[in-house]
Amino acid sequence: MSARGLIIAAPRSGSGKTTLTLGLVAALAARGVKVRAVKSGPDYIDPAFHAAASGRPGLNLDSFAMPPALIDRLAGEAAEGAELVIVEASMGLFDGVSGTPGRTGAAADLAARLALPVVLVADISGQSQSAAAAVRGFATHDPNVRIAGVVLNKAASERHRGQASEAIAALGIPVLGSLPREAAVSLPERHLGLVQAEEHPDLATHFAALARFVADHVDLDALAALAAPMPVLPEVSSAGERLVGVIAPPGRRIALARDAAFSFIYEHMLAGWRRAGAEIVTFSPLADEVPPEDCDACWLPGGYPELHGARLAAAERFRSGMVRFAESRPVHGECGGYMVLGRSIEDAEGASHPMLGLLGHATSFAKRRLNLGYRRARLLAASPIGDAGAMLRGHEFHYATVIHRGEDAPLVELADGQGKAMGPAGSRRGHVSGSFFHVIAGDG
Incomplete structure (x- = not known):
């Protein structure tokens, strides 16, 4: 069976992408789904958590720093032996450096190049129906990037969730779930981001809690069903051959x-x-x-x-x-x-x-x-x-x-x-x- 893939993104940093991604990966892995998690952009810490949650090595795809051929090859390898590839975006979906189109470092570049649908995490704290206007903007900003669904985050009440959900659903974009305010599932942080996965005192217990939290509030089956087939990519290079773009090993x-x-x-x-x-x-x-x-x-x-x-x-x-x-x-x-x-x-x-x-x-x-x-x-x-x-x-x-x-x-x-x-x-x-x-x- 060929792997399918999707991207978890948001309008900005701090919207809850990592919470949703880790909970989703942990919940699906617990169901026996072969999940491979990928980080868009430069990041060392999130991929280590991805690896721990999925049981498969972490990976980065970076449209600014990596030649397109290397992205294609690595995406193809990520799909090998997996049923679902989940890419977690950095910052906001369209955030990158101005310059060559398709090489900005934004997760939107990967969505367009790999034809992967985007599930948008919308932090609705401080707003309700206005969230639909933001979702509409993201859905129409780039015709090559498809917003396939939305997960609400930081819903204060059932009424709050309902108002935002109804407004977004009217756009024809499904709302897949709503995460309430839940400080207990946050990960500890330090100056460069999250504390490293290997330093977490009880990672298995934390992932189990995250998996329950996400499964209780998100329709996992509906979200996974939005994933699109990974594109047909170049064959994996043989042993002894360098990956295009990867620097040569400094020694044998x-x-x-x-x-x-x-x-x-x-x-x-x-x-x-x-x-x-x-x-x-x-x-x-x-x-x-x-x-x-x-x-x-x-x-x-x-x-x-x-x-x-x-x-x-x-x-x-x-x-x-x-x-x-x-x-x-x-x-x-x-x-x-x-x-x-x-x-x-x-x-x-x-x-x-x-x-x-x-x-x-x-x-x-x-x-x-x-x-x-x-x-x-x-x-x-x-x-x-x-x-x-x-x-x-x-x-x-x-x-x-x-x-x-x-x-x-x-x-x-x-x-x-x-x-x-x-x-x-x-x-x-x-x-x-x-x-x-x-x-x-x-x-x-």
């Missing part, structure tokens, strides 16, 4: 830092590296582990090292092992990994913790400043993320600031999502490189 055997401080790496990157023939071996800096000696490259992904500064500073085996590894083999750090490669991290309380010192910069979380957005990068020298001159697309999302630049040469020349120059960024020294820039794909 890659040591990957993986624990609560280092968890932000995209599933399509890991899958692409494995398909190209690379082996990935994980180790935990928080457990004072070292990159295995039989690896030929080391990757420190982003995460939350600023929450574990003292523990990382005390990890002497990790420190000496990284220094020894970097003497002869490439080491790359993204965002949090980049911070750990530097001289020190200042935590939120202002305490400074010594880090690896493989690069000369120092960072601070006490002097917080949000850096958020899509990025285009040109590599100024060869590194584990590509050859000199290579063009890449990705994003930044961090609050840390560089309080000491150091003397290292920059790694990349950055521009924002619309191509506006942002100047040099990152650092490189010997075999070591890093930056706050998270790479998603080659600029194809």
Whole structure:
């Protein structure tokens, strides 16, 4: 049976997309439905919750950062072995960067390219019949994007729900359910979003509660019936072949830092590296582990090292092992990994913790400043993320600031999502490189 798919979207952030998506995935999975959940846009935390709820790896599809051919291939792979593919949008349905049509980063791009219907989550707090006007606008904004149904959120009473439902149903768009105000099902958050799935104290119980909550208030059968067949997509590439757009593996055997401080790496990157023939071996800096000696490259992904500064500073085996590894083999750090490669991290309380010192910069979380957005990068020298001159697309999302630049040469020349120059960024020294820039794909 070929998979069917749909998109869960909303007019804006904070409307309840994640609550509905996780509850829906958990409820359907409990029924035995083979569900694959996907996140539209750059996000590490939601896909981890998707994976935990569905029992299948999380995945991102990003119309700005990924070449269209890579989106097609990944969507096809998501449909393999699944009965239903549920895509959770980021921000509002049409929110992205202005520029090339179809490559804005908005979930609407995926709806149009993959011909997937949209279920709109409408937060009706503070309004009732007026919600229909917003739904009408979304339904007519782009003829290539089809609003197939609506789920109301934050209904204050049965009367409130009825008024909004009747007005929306008059548009010919079915209202599939209504979620009441229910703070008990919310997930804990911190500065970069939700607390990570692996840190949740009782995720199975929480998913069971979410599944009951959504099943009690949403017509699951009617919602699933709106899903459309996933399009016929290119055949999956054979083993040993690189996925178009995915950067080449930095080595044949890659040591990957993986624990609560280092968890932000995209599933399509890991899958692409494995398909190209690379082996990935994980180790935990928080457990004072070292990159295995039989690896030929080391990757420190982003995460939350600023929450574990003292523990990382005390990890002497990790420190000496990284220094020894970097003497002869490439080491790359993204965002949090980049911070750990530097001289020190200042935590939120202002305490400074010594880090690896493989690069000369120092960072601070006490002097917080949000850096958020899509990025285009040109590599100024060869590194584990590509050859000199290579063009890449990705994003930044961090609050840390560089309080000491150091003397290292920059790694990349950055521009924002619309191509506006942002100047040099990152650092490189010997075999070591890093930056706050998270790479998603080659600029194809």
